[in-house]
Amino acid sequence: MRSILSHFAIPNEVADPQPLKIGIINDSFIVRAVNPGERSYFLQRINHHIFQNVEGLQQNIQKVTDHIRAKLIAAGETDIERKVLRLVPTTDGGLYYCTPEGDYWRVYVLIEHATSQEKVTPVSAELTGEAFGRFQCQLADLPFDELCESIPNFHNIEFRLWQLDEALQTDPLHRKASAADIIEAIDRRRDDMCLAERLFREGKLPKHINHCDTKVNNILFDEAGRPICIVDLDTVMPGFVLSDFGDFMRTAANTGEEDDPNLDRIHVNLEIFEAYTRGYLREATFLTDIEKQLLPYGCRLLSYMQTVRFFTDWINGDTYYKIQYPDHNLVRTRAQLRLLEEQEIVAPQMQAIIDKFTNV
Ligand code: GN1
Numbered sequence: 001m002r003s004i005l006s007h008f009a010i011p012n013e014v015a016d017p018q019p020l021k022i023g024i025i026n027d028s029f030i031v032r033a034v035n036p037g038e039r040s041y042f043l044q045r046i047n048h049h050i051f052q053n054v055e056g057l058q059q060n061i062q063k064v065t066d067h068i069r070a071k072l073i074a075a076g077e078t079d080i081e082r083k084v085l086r087l088v089p090t091t092d093g094g095l096y097y098c099t100p101e102g103d104y105w106r107v108y109v110l111i112e113h114a115t116s117q118e119k120v121t122p123v124s125a126e127l128t129g130e131a132f133g134r135f136q137c138q139l140a141d142l143p144f145d146e147l148c149e150s151i152p153n154f155h156n157i158e159f160r161l162w163q164l165d166e167a168l169q170t171d172p173l174h175r176k177a178s179a180a181d182i183i184e185a186i187d188r189r190r191d192d193m194c195l196a197e198r199l200f201r202e203g204k205l206p207k208h209i210n211h212c213d214t215k216v217n218n219i220l221f222d223e224a225g226r227p228i229c230i231v232d233l234d235t236v237m238p239g240f241v242l243s244d245f246g247d248f249m250r251t252a253a254n255t256g257e258e259d260d261p262n263l264d265r266i267h268v269n270l271e272i273f274e275a276y277t278r279g280y281l282r283e284a285t286f287l288t289d290i291e292k293q294l295l296p297y298g299c300r301l302l303s304y305m306q307t308v309r310f311f312t313d314w315i316n317g318d319t320y321y322k323i324q325y326p327d328h329n330l331v332r333t334r335a336q337l338r339l340l341e342e343q344e345i346v347a348p349q350m351q352a353i354i355d356k357f358t359n360v
């Protein structure tokens with residue numbers, strides 16, 4: 001492990017890397033400074049089975065963090081090193097180090113005195129909405145095609161439906177016969193759910209840089225409980241703002257669990273919806289009218305997309321998502337489908353909340 005560190009431009013003396021139990025995609029380690037007051041670091045092995053274009057991924061992160069840093073400097077902010085991540089280059093100026101065995105490693109400067117949260121409250125939902133709104137706003141003038149899709153077609157529902165159709169054709173474990181109701185529910189909504197992709201092709205809906213993993217645990221908070229920095233930039237890529245809004249609501253504005261076996265527990269938490277929306281719209285001042293109007297649709301789109309992705313994985317024999325019991329992906333599918341149905345029911349209330357904050 002120390003030999004990995006020797007390939008990075010770390011000027012100060014550091015201790016041995018200590019493994020951290022965060023995230024399930026990359027392996028993470030903390031590398032503490034030996035002398036007090038000096039920089040510590042965050043070392044990660046990048047999962048290159050999921051992120052197959054590590055060069056493109058690292059370029060994305062460098063562009064996004066440079067862009068945000070320039071914005072913070074221009075705004076006269078202080079404490080900038082805690083407000084945006086900084087990649088540490090390799091000794092020959094690269095953005096990552098690849099070992100002879102083919103493992104990919106990167107190093108960030110560690111953000112000190114920061115905490116993270118797993119569950120939101122209405123107060124933290126509003127702060128989180130502001131933080132993701134500010135993040136999108138800081139990146140709104142970075143042309144979306146300057147970044148690559150670190151996972152190609154990640155939030156493209158047409159592609160996800162194509163993947164499902166492929167899986168259903170093969171049906172390797174003969175599972176589809178027992179899930180006709182799910183297939184029907186997905187099919188019935190196909191046309192509606194591909195609206196965003198159609199609007200993009202018609203030039204009516206723009207793409208922007210999105211985070212694409214807008215969970216509250218991807219925000220670092222300071223000691224006073226205020227968001228300081230957005231982390232986990234692996235999926236930052238071009239897409240619709242609906243992705244980030246919708247994925248937060250999918251994960252946080254649900255009274256049940258993502259994989260809740262008891263569907264009666266699943267409802268939309270409108271209090272969280274309203275709090276996040278208030279914070280988000282306050283900061284995301286770049287949004288066009290159509291983007292604002294489509295935000296409730298964005299919630300449904302992300303729940304639908306996750307339904308399709310879990311279901312595809314179940315049909316395929318559980319090759320992508322880790323499962324804890326045999327039909328876990330089927331249970332996840334049904335829970336996400338129920339969330340979608342609940343979001344359909346409260347769509348008018350969601351729209352009224354959006355309208356209240358946008359004065360239309
Ligand atoms: C994966 O591992 P996690 O929870 O950060 C997935 C997301 C899904 C989520 C569903 C790279 O994210 O897109 O929404 O599972 N990330 C990737 O729980 O596929």
Ligand code: MG
Pocket residue numbers: 023213218232
């Ligand atoms: Mg994550």
